[in-house]
Amino acid sequence: xxxxxxxxxxxxxxxxxxxxxxxxxxxxxxxxxxxxxxxxxxxxxxxxxxxxxxxxxxxxxxxxxxxxxxxxxxxxxxxxxxxxxxxxxxxxxxxxxxxxxxxxxxxxxxxxxxxxxxxxxxxxxxxxxxxxxxxxxxxxxxxxxxxxxxxxxxxxxxxxxxxxxxxxxxxxxxxxxxxxxxxxxxxxxxxxxxxxxxxxxxxxxxxxxxxxxxxxxxxxxxxxxxxxxxxxxxxxxxxxxxxxxxxxxxxxxxxxxxxxxxxxxxxxxxxxxxxxx
Amino acid sequence: xxxxxxxxxxxxxxxxxxxxxxxxxxxxxxxxxxxxxxxxxxxxxxxxxxxxxxxxxxxxxxxxxxxxxxxxxxxxxxxxxxxxxxxxxxxxxxxxxxxxxxx
Amino acid sequence: xxxxxxxxxxxxxxxxxxxxxxxxxxxxxxxxxxxxxxxxxxxxxxxxxxxxxxxxxxxxxxxxxxxxxxxxxxxxxxxxxxxxxxxxxxxxxxxxxxxxxxxxxxxxxxxxxxxxxxxxxxxxxxxxxxxxxxxxxxxxxxxxxxxxxxxxxxxx
Numbered sequence: 001x002x003x004x005x006x007x008x009x010x011x012x013x014x015x016x017x018x019x020x021x022x023x024x025x026x027x028x029x030x031x032x033x034x035x036x037x038x039x040x041x042x043x044x045x046x047x048x049x050x051x052x053x054x055x056x057x058x059x060x061x062x063x064x065x066x067x068x069x070x071x072x073x074x075x076x077x078x079x080x081x082x083x084x085x086x087x088x089x090x091x092x093x094x095x096x097x098x099x100x101x102x103x104x105x106x107x108x109x110x111x112x113x114x115x116x117x118x119x120x121x122x123x124x125x126x127x128x129x130x131x132x133x134x135x136x137x138x139x140x141x142x143x144x145x146x147x148x149x150x151x152x153x154x155x156x157x158x159x160x161x162x163x164x165x166x167x168x169x170x171x172x173x174x175x176x177x178x179x180x181x182x183x184x185x186x187x188x189x190x191x192x193x194x195x196x197x198x199x200x201x202x203x204x205x206x207x208x209x210x211x212x213x214x215x216x217x218x219x220x221x222x223x224x225x226x227x228x229x230x231x232x233x234x235x236x237x238x239x240x241x242x243x244x245x246x247x248x249x250x251x252x253x254x255x256x257x258x259x260x261x262x263x264x265x266x267x268x269x270x271x272x273x274x275x276x277x
Numbered sequence: 278x279x280x281x282x283x284x285x286x287x288x289x290x291x292x293x294x295x296x297x298x299x300x301x302x303x304x305x306x307x308x309x310x311x312x313x314x315x316x317x318x319x320x321x322x323x324x325x326x327x328x329x330x331x332x333x334x335x336x337x338x339x340x341x342x343x344x345x346x347x348x349x350x351x352x353x354x355x356x357x358x359x360x361x362x363x364x365x366x367x368x369x370x371x372x373x374x375x376x377x378x379x380x
Numbered sequence: 381x382x383x384x385x386x387x388x389x390x391x392x393x394x395x396x397x398x399x400x401x402x403x404x405x406x407x408x409x410x411x412x413x414x415x416x417x418x419x420x421x422x423x424x425x426x427x428x429x430x431x432x433x434x435x436x437x438x439x440x441x442x443x444x445x446x447x448x449x450x451x452x453x454x455x456x457x458x459x460x461x462x463x464x465x466x467x468x469x470x471x472x473x474x475x476x477x478x479x480x481x482x483x484x485x486x487x488x489x490x491x492x493x494x495x496x497x498x499x500x501x502x503x504x505x506x507x508x509x510x511x512x513x514x515x516x517x518x519x520x521x522x523x524x525x526x527x528x529x530x531x532x533x534x535x536x
Contacts, residue, residue: 061450064460065501070345072282073299205452205530223455224532226301226344277455277532291495304503306481322416333491336498337433339421341477341485343458343501350488351495368416 024163024173024263031264035212039200047213048271054200055207062275071148071221071273074228078149081142086131092146095127104154104270108259109162110169117172117255120147121230138249139233144219148228151219151272159216159270161263172252176260179253180211185244215262217274228273231258283377285361292379294326295349296363304340318368324348327362328355355379420484426476429484430513430520433474439513439520442467447512447523453504456529462499463523467516470496477527479508504529 022030035047042053052059082100085091093099097106107120124146125135136143163169180191194203195211202208221228232249235257239246247253280299285292298321305318324336333352355361359379366372420432427437448462463473473496474487485502496514504510504527511524 057450057452058454061454061460065347065458068282068284068295068297068347068349070297070347072297073280073345076279076282204532206532223343223458226457277458328493331491331493333493335489336486336500337417337420337488338486339482339484341480341482341503343503347499347501349462349497349499350490351497352491352493353495354493 024170027177028264028266032212032267034196035199035210039210045268047210047265048216048268050209050214050217050276051207053213054210058207058277065275069221069275071228071275074145074148074219074221074273075152077142078145078147078152081146082149086128086133088131090131092124092127095123095130100150101153102157104151104272105157105159106161108255108262110164110166110172110259112164112166112169115168116252117259119231119250119255119258120150121232122250122255124150138230139236140225140227140229144228144230144233147219147230148273151270154270155272157270159262159266159268161259161266163263172256173260173263175253176256176258179257180260185239185242187242187244189242191238211261211264213265213268215258216265216268217271217276219273221273221275223275223277279375280373281363281365281375283361283363283375285377285379287355287357287379290353291351292353292355292361293349293351294361294363296324296347298324298346298348298365298373300344300346300365300367302340302342302344302346306340321346321365321367323366325364326350326352327364328352328359417487420487421482423484424482426478426483426511429476429482430474433484433487434472434513434515434520436520439522442514442521442523445512445514445521445523447510447525449510449525449527451526452528452530455532456504456506458501459504459510459527459529460499460501461510461512463497463512463514465496465514465516465521467496467514467521470494470514470516472515473498474513475500475502476511476513477502477504477508478511479506480504 036044039054046053052062082092097103104120108117111118121138121143124143128135163173183190191211194208195214199208199210215231218231219228220234230249232254235254236246236249282297284295300321301319302321303316303319305315307316308314309316318340320340320342321338324338325332326334334350336348357379360376361379362374362376364372364374417433420429423429423432430437430439444467445463445465449459453459461475463475470490472487472489475485476483477485486500488498490496507526507528509524510527511522513520513522
């Protein structure tokens, strides 16, 4: 019986014209449309504020903290680190477009020369290594401070992640998309379960944030962490929460996920670094 | 990195001071997840605000003030351009001080 | 809430121009420090904490004190609390989290130049009354509010 069903489904798949496979742009339109319908009271631009765009009580506390948020200390620290020359006399500015200022919205991008997704943190460490310095740890500490400073200089810029017409770029995008929708871990949950289909619902006392606009405020100062952390730090934490083995920070898997995840927020602005519970 | 950020604004004779300090504010009750040992208390015990050499406010803090603590207070008698000085001391004897001009 | 105004802080006011750091992280022997009120912070009960920090545990509720704190704390580690009062001659304010191991979170000595106002962020171990006690004209007055502290679903 199973064999018959399998051969029938394969036949059907082969019969379908290839062009019905959705393009990233079509995915993006459908994705953003989903959230607009699910949260009709939320102005599109406000999705950058996550749960604070859908819950007034926590928004009030967040605004209280935003008046003088702890991440300001990280921005200052990041600025000092960014401007401090390496042993060879060069600075981070030499590795980036526009001296590293106002470029957060361009990350991650697909480097067609290298054939891989490049994130901001990856660029920061590659800059260090190219200048004879040891790489920083990926999830917190100085790299998060530098990323916070660079994000801060980019506030207000619009994300416009590109997926070049290159099968490797599309493959990375599709890999990220697959991760987002795939169930994993002992709890057998997908990112999409909490952050798409059940976004806006509560799990115990936590409100599930929509995946639309979810990365625009990274790196993030979490009250829970008592400090600032990078996107991949959070990805690891999320995987662990559904009792799945986390991937390594800056692994190809997380870079692909970040690529898909950020692309889905195209049209929204940079508001990092952010403060969350 | 300076561990104290100060914002001070005067309006109609009333100065509002907001300050953010970088400090772990360990209560001494938390256990290190890896070793099981208690992390020793390490928190700011006192914050002083000075204007023209006078102490205008003293805060006594326990470990229950949040990490990277925030404090705001208001006072009269200052003018734009005056300096406000904030000093903190912690239970380990460390301290720091910073000044800012009132806007 | 206009996030974009933050962008403009990145200019001169940010680190250097108006803020000077003095003696980072060193002992400050030249300062005469008031003795740290160990007893007040060690007290395990509200009355003990008040007696040690404010000189008495007798206080009356007053409408002339406004206590702002969330109904449900988003995260018990960072609970914004603001105390303000229209009482005259306020010399001290204490903030108590009644169910904390040590209920006294902080106390503030205000010179006559100060307004009866203080705002900070406190840690709360669990759902409890947050009590603001204000010493005005030698007497103690209070305002209190229950703040719920929940268990999140998304630890991480």
